[in-house]
Amino acid sequence: MTSEQRRLQPRKQPRQVRAELTRQRILTAAAHVFAEYGYAAGTTNRIAERARISIGSLYQYYPNKDAILAELLTRHLDGDRTTETLRRYKESPEPLETVIRAFVRTVIENHLDDPRLLQIMIEQAPRSGELLERITRLEWEMIGDLRELLHGHPEVRVRDKDTAARLVASTVELTVHQLIASPGSIDVTRLENELVAMITGYLRA
Amino acid sequence: MTSEQRRLQPRKQPRQVRAELTRQRILTAAAHVFAEYGYAAGTTNRIAERARISIGSLYQYYPNKDAILAELLTRHLDGDRTTETLRRYKESPEPLETVIRAFVRTVIENHLDDPRLLQIMIEQAPRSGELLERITRLEWEMIGDLRELLHGHPEVRVRDKDTAARLVASTVELTVHQLIASPGSIDVTRLENELVAMITGYLRA
DNA sequence: GTCTATATGTCGATAGAC
DNA sequence: GTCTATCGACATATAGAC
Secondary structure (H helix, E strand, C coil), X not given: CHHHHHHHCCCCCCHHXXXXXXXXXXXXHXXXXXXXXXXXXXXXXXXXXXXXXXXXXXXXXXXXXXXXXXXXXXXXXXXXXXXXXXXXXXCCCCCHHHHHHHHHHHXXXXXXXXXXXXXXXXXXXXXXXXXXXXXXXXXXXXXXXXXXXXXXXXXXXXXXXXXXXXXXXXXXXXXHHHHHHCCCCCCHHHHHHHHHHHHHHHHHC | CHHHHHHHCCCCCCHHHHHHHHHHHHHHHHHHHHHHHHHHHCCHXXXXXXXXXXXXXXXXXXXXXXHHHHHHHHHHHHCCCHHHHHHHCCCCCXXXXXXXXXXXXXXXXXXXXXXXXXXXXXXXXCCCHHHHHHHHHHHHHHHHHHHHHHHHCCCCCCCCHHHHHHHHHHHHHHHHHHHHHCCCCCCHHHHHHHHHHHHXXXXXX
């Protein structure tokens, strides 16, 4: 009897775990493929090939290509600790340089994993509503936190604090991006030191 | 007679002029389309439609899509005055702030035309040999000029002048890009002032 | 649940009428 | 010289066998 044969077989592996592993494999493969080919040329066939599953299977786990990039981006955004760092130092008695260093270091850490992929995600991600909105919201959250910090910290003497907040946010995010991802990659410690010096000096002036 | 009918018609317009105008129309249309849709989704059909010519005609003027972007990029690069500005101020007795302001202003001016298109060209331009090489060369030329300036100017006291040159180059290029192109566009004068303050202070520290 | 084979759509580019 | 109509290549996504 079929039913009895089934009973004789060992229990199946728990499905959720295997499925989750496959999803993870797809994401890892996609990250490599996107980083190497860019989003447009990073085809689903290549992703499936790299994950060593068939294209048909891939579509059992993700409904379309955008969804794969969206999940990669979501996971990155979830790992962002910038807001947390900024808020921890708000109204703190720490010297300005300490605060700025913590901020810069957090941004750097957020980008050490796979700088090239990050660039792809930010530059070529499908400019679709929801996700783009979330990125913008995070960006402005960071600017808002910075602005409060600038207003609250006694060492800060820069006049136009609103413009300063935007400039600092952009400067750190963009230079970290570019200089970490660039071929003749800069030494990360130096980058941190110089960025901290530049920004701290500017805010105190 | 057909031949006689032809003779009765007025002389044709000079061809080169008309052709050059059409090329220009295509470029303008392409600039708008690329800026709005990005490079991949900025299809040749859309470009032709916007230029109000047929797709077939478009291919009489440019051999392929890349060539259109290439010409847009070439025209932009030809208009770049950064190197010129930096060299004019090398070993000059002008105060550091004056020199930096001229530099920042030149970069800003280079990007006022169509910031969104610029972003597309730099981020999504086909990473093909020749053009990419030219961009990289210009970038390192700028860094080299900056480094010499830093070494030669008496007010500059920053220690790690090589890293500083890279950081300054990246900071100015990237923040100008982003902050001019961004939706809640920043006031250009403020951007200039704050950038100048930040960089000058950093270099003198 | 995974595979192969293929449908479906869209792009860049071309052919050929006018 | 400009157009319409269409080709060939390639991508995403699906159907159906196993």
